Amino acid sequence: MNLSFSKLDFLKPELGAEYIGTGTHFAVFSAHAEKVELCLFSNDGKTEVARLPLPTREGDVWSGFIEGIGPGTLYGYRVYGPYDPVNGHRFNPNKLLLDPYAKQVFGELRWDDALFGYHVGHVEADLSFDERDSAPYMVKAVVQDPEFDWEGEQAIRRPWTDTVIYEAHVRGLTMMCPGIPEQERGTFQAMGHPAIIEHLSKLGVTAVELLPVQYFLDDRHLVERGLRNYWGYQPLGYFAPARRYLSNGSIQEFKSMVKAFHAAGIEVIMDVVYNHTGEGSELGPTLSFRGLDNLSYYRQSPDGRHTYDMTGTGNTLNAAHPMVLRMVLDSLRYWVTAMHVDGFRFDLASALGREEIEFDREGGFFDAIRQDPVLAGVKLIAEPWDIGDDGYQLGGFPPPFREWNDRFRDDVRRYWRRDPGQLPTLAQRLVGSPTEFNHSGRVATSSINLVSAHDGLTLADTVSFNERHNEANGEDNRDGHGDNCSDNLGVEGETGDADVLAARSRRRRAMMATLMLSRGVPMVLGGDELGNSQGGNNNSYCQDNEIGWVGWSSSDEDFLCFCRRLIAFRFDHPLLRDDSFLDAELVTWLRPDGQVLTHEDWHQMEQQAMGVHLHDTEDGAGGDLIMVLNAGADCRFFLPEPRDGWRWRRMLSSAEASFAARDADNVEEIPEQGVVVFAAARRSQS
Template sequence: MDLSFSKLDFLKPELGAEYIGDGTHFALFSAHAERVDLCLFSDDGREEIVRLPLPTREGDVWSGFLPGAGPGTIYGYRVHGPYDPKNGHRFNPNKLLLDPYAKQIFGQLTWHDALFGYCVGHEEADLSFDERDSAPYTVRAVVQDPEFDWEGEQAIRRPWTDTVIYEAHIRGLTLMHPAIPEHERGTFRAMAHPAIIEHLSKLGVTAVELLPVQYFLDDRYLVERGLRNYWGYQPLGYFAPARRYLSNGNIQEFKSMVKAFHAAGIEVIMDVVYNHTGEGSELGPTLAFRGIDNLSYYRQSPDGRHTFDTTGTGNTLNVAHPMVLRMVLDSLRYWVTAMHVDGFRFDLASALGREQIEFDREGGFFDAIRQDPVLAGVKLIAEPWDIGDGGYQLGGFPPPFREWNDRFRDDVRRYWRRDADQLPALAQRLVGSPTEFNHSGRVATSSVNLVSAHDGFTLTDTVSFNERHNEANGEDNRDGHADNCSDNLGVEGATDNEAILAARSRRRRAMMATLMLCQGVPMVLGGDEIGNSQRGNNNCYCQDNEIGWVDWPGSDQDFLAYCRALIALRLANPLLRQDSFLTGELVTWLRPDGQAMTEEDWHQAEQQTIGVHLHDAGDQADLLLIFNAGVDCRFSMPGPGEGRRWHRVFDSATASFRARDASDVEDIIEQSAVVFAAKSAHSLASDA
């Protein structure tokens, strides 16, 4: 390799390291740098071979073309500029920096005080200056060859109305699966194993939503306590798959996983974290963005010295800056075009909508995505809150975003817990949460419905614990949600009491049925379908062990069969998954006596049974959904319409999906959801 830059005879606008056949073009953004050194390393990554100042600066982009530098070249940057923390500048060329556009990571970060731009423990704190070289302790980037055999692979682009999401953790879902070879468990290769794909296909889910798989850090305080970052919400490399999920270090494993899922008709959605990075506050390490251009990459407090934090992690990425926004968009496009993913779930998405301080649904981030021909066509899901003032924005995101609906989770849990005065809230959730979403041209699939997610109790724990049990996290059980809207039904945690176990199973079936019978897009937490428990831990962010992993050996096969049939019931009935909100003549709310609900009925605090008659304008079946959180009751059936008759097709209490003719008055068992279909003679003949 010729260790000197040469001039390209054409313009290369891309940032990062791009291999173009006879060499690699390196480019880095820094508005306030005075010099940028490209550092090349030996093949084992240990020895720094040479430092080459990037020769060209145009605007705020520093670049150079290095002939002979090909795939596998290991590199990093050292950036020179003012060290003036009081004014937001934290340049320190003693610190080796990761390229924000790195597509593969080499090495493993080892926590050491040399990783910090200031002298840890110094009386002047972050105003001091550390001269030690951080290279022995930090990671490097690797130049990539973009070629991959995608032959036969096609994007699925399934409609939202036909989508059932499965939230999964790469390690958590695969580490205890007996059919996967032990040396593959916990990796992308394991996720693509036929046993996992067969399980998901038979379950009926249509999309996997992967917890963060972009390169992330293990927090220092966790490592010092013998723990690690399990969930992955401390990103550092927005273009690179996390090394811990690569069985052989080759990023092609991620592409192979996506290709395998697509072959099975399952979309891949990534949980992405563009609201902050793993560098933390101004007292955090200097690993990449802080040393490249702290003032551009991070929002600063008015005093200029401190990072502005709306995420609870110490910093907030400054997506209002055009070049930081460009990095986010480039990253998203990369995962779609080069890695073929089908969509994204944005962690703490309200932070991305803060132009200055307040949330703005017409802000630059949303405008940029909506006009982008690549990103506007993929699935986009917002976690509609952050911890800053005005951060809770459920229903406030613009189309085409969908949103995680935590109110759905809480209202459904409270209803089945038999809290008083829950029918109005339940009714909202059953028809797609129109109060939150039926505005601005939004559709009934805007709400991503969930009864559990990675953050909080699993479905089994929701019916098994009254209190969180996070002692293993080492924070004196103070972390995680204090109010989980849960109910242990008589005993805290595991029990041999058959009556309690039966009650828990019945409520679990009713809650899962509610999820699948509501308008909107259902999301299942990976492991819920087999009864997985986290032993009452509702904040497993650091539990990379049996607490956080899915317990395949302890699978509840009966509940798995029930979930399969329930998802099939949803997908077979278009009335349960409308794109338009059900209003007026399309839905009738019924009391147990078969009469329409009155205004007074909605305010009967102790009323716990409701019927929902969904009317079909065509020749398909009307549906009557009955939800009974209270005691056994008798429900008078409404008129099914001329030429039709009601058939009882589903009962969560008995886990029955066997159709039978309905009577004029039907028994509805306590803690159950029941579905009736009013079929015409024509449709009955077609079914036969």
């Protein structure tokens, strides 16, 4: 093999390692480097077999082509330049660097002080310089063959109005699923197993949103405590699937999983973390971006030495830099075009909208995505906050972005907890949160509604614990949200009290019904439909064990059946899924006595029941709906007169988990902690 660079007869503008049949082209960005070396390794990753300076620099892209090497080749980079931390430069060629465009990662990172560009523990801290070789402890990139048989697979592109999202963790959902062989559990292969596909199909969800699956690190402090990064919010490789989820090491497993979901009509959305990387602050390791060009890849504080942290992780990726923005866009396009995913949920998305320091909804990141022909057509979801100044931007993102609506979660929890004065906020959530989203041409599905998510208490724990119980995290129970808007209904945690258990089940059904009957896009936390508990842990980010995994063996089959029928009910009634915001002609708010709620009624602190009359403007499209929500004691509700030729049918009662349709009386009993839905039906209908 000729381990030297050859000349290409044509231009290769792509970054990363690209196999082109006769050899592989390597290209990497660094604006401030003085020299970039490509390092090739033996098949076991232990021996560096060649170190070759990239011969070509055009602008700030360093590149070269090696004839005769192809898929499976292991490689990394060493980059030369000034080591001048005071001015933001941290080049250290003793540190092997992962290609930011690596499509696959080989090996496991083993924490050692040699991975740091400075002497850990030195009196001058990061101003010192470490000369040890980090390669023995570092992962390597793998050249990939992009070929895959996608025959028969097609993108689904389901409308937002017909979308129900299921947030899931690859390991968490599959590690204890009884229908999956033990050797497959915890992998993409398990995620695409018929047992999971069948469960989600029967549940009725239309999209699975995977917690981070791009290559990420286990934090050193967690490893030293015998824990690991379970959630995956410490990314290092934006193009590579996480190796821990590959049962045989091949990225084709991810593609096979996507193909299986698509065959079942289920879209795949990825939770992506482009706001920071796993390299941490200036005291973190030198693994990739920091050694390639720290000053370009990361936002720096005014003094130049320190990373600017608006993410709570030690650094913030500088998405305002054109080449960093290009990397993010290239990554997104890769997952859509090569891996066939259907959308993205952007972690701490406010950080991506900061051109300098302030959030700008018309900034470069949003403009670039909206004009991109590949990305403009996929599902885009923002987590609308970061920890910087004015980081909370719910409702502030431009179309076509949707946004996680944490106010929906908190307001629904407070209402069913019987907090006083909750009717006005609950009304907002039921009709798509118009105060936040009814502007700039946005629609009701701009709101991603949720009552629980990976970050916080599960639905079962929301009705079982007043306090967080994160002792297993080893942080003295100080981590995680302090206010969860939860209620243990009389006993903290597990209990055998039948009355308490019945009350918890009733409230769970009421909260899930509220979620599925509200305008917007509902999102279910994976395992909630089974009654999954994490023992009150509301920050299971480091619990890759039975705390964080879904407990299939203790599945609440009655609640699972209720959730299936509830999702089906949503799809059966177009009024619940409409994209428009409701004006006064389309919705009437009712008191239990059947009268329209007055201004004074809205502000009665003790009022805990109301009716929502949704008017169907298209005759024959399903008729009107009345939803009655009652967080208080049993009450009587007076139904308004239906339109001529129509009658009311009682369709759903969450308190009894009943979907037995019957003709309604003029006055109906509404049970405590219950949601009851009435639908208009033509009198000729049975």
